[in-house]
Amino acid sequence: MKRKILRHMQKMSRVALFGVLAAAVSVGGSLPTASAATSYETVTETFDWGPSVSKVVVDVDRDVKAGDVDASKFRAHVKRVLAEGAMTPQAAVAAKAKNAGADHVVLGSEAKSDKDLEGDRVITAAYVSDAQGNKAQSGHYVTLEMKVGPQETLGAALNFDLRSFLNNWVKSEYTITDEAANAVIDNCKGDIRPQADKFTYGVGTGEEARLSFPYASYEPKDNAKHPLIIWLHGMGEGGNSPSLPIMGNKATQFADASIQKHFGGAYVLAPQARTYWMHGYKTFADGTSIYSKDLMAFIKNYVAAHPGVDENRIYVGGDSNGGYMTMLLVRDNPGYFAAAFPTCEGLADKLISEKDLKNIAQTPIWFTAAKTDTVLPPKDYVVPTFARLQKIGADAHFSFFDKVVDETGLYKKADGTPYEYAGHWSWIYVYNDRCEDTINGKAVKLFDWMAAQHR
Known part of the structure; x- marks a missing residue:
C-alpha cells in the first residue's frame, strides 16, 4: 500500500513539474503586454509618391539614454485597416485586370495583394527622442525610423478604392515589441503629421x-x-x-x-x-x-x-x-x-x-x-x-x-x-x-x- 501511494505521489510530482515547465515555455514564447503608461504615436509624412508612416514614437515608460537604444531590440508589426467597404488590394488587382482603362491606377504604393495589409516594417534607426520624435540625449521616448519608398506598401497611409475612385485613409495599427523591457506596446495615442500640422x-x-x-x-x-x-x-x-x-x-x-x-x-x-x-x-x-x-x-x-x-x-x-x-x-x-x-x-x-x-x-x-x-x-x-x-x-x-x-x-x-x-x-x-x-x-x-x- 505504501508503495502504491509512493508511486502515485511520484506521478503527481511529474505532472506538476510538467505543468511548471509548460508555463515557463509559454512565458518565454510571448512577451507580456506593457503597462498602460506605455504607448506610441505614428508619424505620417508626405513624400513624392504620397503619405507614408515613416516613424513611430514610443513612450517606453522608463528612462533611457542615447547610448542604450539598440534598433535590433525592437520590432514593428503593422496591420493596415482599410476604410469600411473599401476594396482590398487583391480585389482591386482583379478589377483592374477586367478594366483596361484602370491600368494606370496606383493602389497605395503599388499594393498588389492582401499581404500588403499586414507585416513587419523594416526598422532603419532607433534613438532616444522627445514626444515629437526629435533626437534627445535622454528621456522616455524612443523613435523608430522605418523604411519608406514608392513600393514600400506596408508604410502607405492611403488606399485607392476602385469603387469610388477616391483615396481613403488607412488606419495603421502597430504592435511594438520592446525586447529590452520584455514588453509589447500596442496602445496608439495618435498620429503626428509634421507637414500637414502647419x-x-x-x-x-x-x-x-x-x-x-x-x-x-x-x-x-x-x-x-x-x-x-x-x-x-x-x-x-x-x-x-x-x-x-x-x-x-x-x-x-x-x-x-x-x-x-x-x-x-x-x-x-x-x-x-x-x-x-x-x-x-x-x-x-x-x-x-x-x-x-x-x-x-x-x-x-x-x-x-x-x-x-x-x-x-x-x-x-x-x-x-x-x-x-x-x-x-x-x-x-x-x-x-x-x-x-x-x-x-x-x-x-x-x-x-x-x-x-x-x-x-x-x-x-x-x-x-x-x-x-x-x-x-x-x-x-x-x-x-x-x-x-x-x-x-x-x-x-x-x-x-x-x-x-x-x-x-x-x-x-x-x-x-x-x-x-x-x-x-x-x-x-x-x-x-x-x-x-x-x-x-x-x-x-x-x-x-x-x-x-x-x-
Whole structure:
C-alpha cells in the first residue's frame, strides 16, 4: 500500500513539474503586454509618391539614454485597416485586370495583394527622442525610423478604392515589441503629421451656401500683405477629409520654406471637392463643373475673411482634375487671378472655343506635363492649347518633361537607374521646384515667375 501511494505521489510530482515547465515555455514564447503608461504615436509624412508612416514614437515608460537604444531590440508589426467597404488590394488587382482603362491606377504604393495589409516594417534607426520624435540625449521616448519608398506598401497611409475612385485613409495599427523591457506596446495615442500640422482645417461655403468645401489653409505668421496660392487637388483626393488635398500628393510643400521663400511668405488654400472637379452638368469632364461657380464664391469669401491676402496676387493651380478646374476658373473669370499654373491639366483642347481661348489668355499661365502621361495625353490637352495661346501672343509657358523620375537619388529600378513614376505624376516637378523656362534669354523658375505676377 505504501508503495502504491509512493508511486502515485511520484506521478503527481511529474505532472506538476510538467505543468511548471509548460508555463515557463509559454512565458518565454510571448512577451507580456506593457503597462498602460506605455504607448506610441505614428508619424505620417508626405513624400513624392504620397503619405507614408515613416516613424513611430514610443513612450517606453522608463528612462533611457542615447547610448542604450539598440534598433535590433525592437520590432514593428503593422496591420493596415482599410476604410469600411473599401476594396482590398487583391480585389482591386482583379478589377483592374477586367478594366483596361484602370491600368494606370496606383493602389497605395503599388499594393498588389492582401499581404500588403499586414507585416513587419523594416526598422532603419532607433534613438532616444522627445514626444515629437526629435533626437534627445535622454528621456522616455524612443523613435523608430522605418523604411519608406514608392513600393514600400506596408508604410502607405492611403488606399485607392476602385469603387469610388477616391483615396481613403488607412488606419495603421502597430504592435511594438520592446525586447529590452520584455514588453509589447500596442496602445496608439495618435498620429503626428509634421507637414500637414502647419495647416488649419475647416469647411467653407460658396454662393448662397449651395455647396460647401472642406479645406486646408496655411497662413503666414506676420501682419504683412502676402499673395495667396490656391491649389486644386486631383481626382483621388475628393471627399470629406480636408487633409487629403494637401497630403494625397505632397501639396503640403506649398507651406515649406523651399516654396515660401519665392514669395516672401504666402497664404495657401486647398479646397476639396466632395466628388471630382470634373463632375460636369451633363457628363464627366464635359467642359463644365457643378462646383465652379460656388468654388469661385468660396475663394472670394476666403479672401474677404483674410485681410492679409494681397488681392492683386492671387494664383491658382492644380493637378489633373485640379488642372481642369484651374482652366475653368481662368476661362470663366478672366483677369481675376494674377497667374495660373495647371499641371497635367484635363480640359480637352477640343472643348476650348476661340472665345474661351481669349478669356484664358487674360491670365498669365504656366503649364506642366510629361510626355509619358497616358491618363491625360498631352497631345489632346495641353500641347495644342499651349500652341494656340502662343499664337495669339498670350503670356504662356510650358515645362514639358520626358518622363517623371525620382530626383532624390534614394529610389532606383533594378538596373540602377532612377525610379520612374507614372507619367501622369508631373505634379512632382511642381512641388519640388523643378519647373523652368527661358524668358528673355534667362532661366526662370516657375515660382519666381509667379511671384512677379500682379493683377
